[in-house]
Amino acid sequence: MGDFRKSLKIYQNKPGKMKKVLKHNTRKERTTGYGKVRCIRCGNMGRSLIRKYDLNICRRCFREVAKEMGWKKLE
Numbered sequence: 217m218g219d220f221r222k223s224l225k226i227y228q229n230k231p232g233k234m235k236k237v238l239k240h241n242t243r244k245e246r247t248t249g250y251g252k253v254r255c256i257r258c259g260n261m262g263r264s265l266i267r268k269y270d271l272n273i274c275r276r277c278f279r280e281v282a283k284e285m286g287w288k289k290l291e
Contacts, residue, residue, distance in 0.1 A: 257281070 227234040246252045250262030255274040264275045271278070282289075 224234065224237065227237055253265060253267060253272055254261050255265060255277055256272050257277040258274060260274040260276075266273055266275060266278055273281075
């Protein structure tokens with residue numbers, strides 16, 4: 217997908233066409249799937265996200281802050 221914002225200058229005086237361009241070129245709001253939830257620390261989307269207990273934190277960030285949060289490593 218190209219950068220559509222460059223062409224918006226052409227449509228500044230044409231609100232109807234501008235609305236149509238924005239409708240068809242902006243990103244869709246996600247309702248399900250990988251793109252819905254992000255890590256609250258680093259913003260990583262999708263894989264390796266710990267969502268249990270509503271943590272919403274990726275595994276890399278979890279390893280850094282687990283002791284501060286009160287988690288213990290079992291051996």
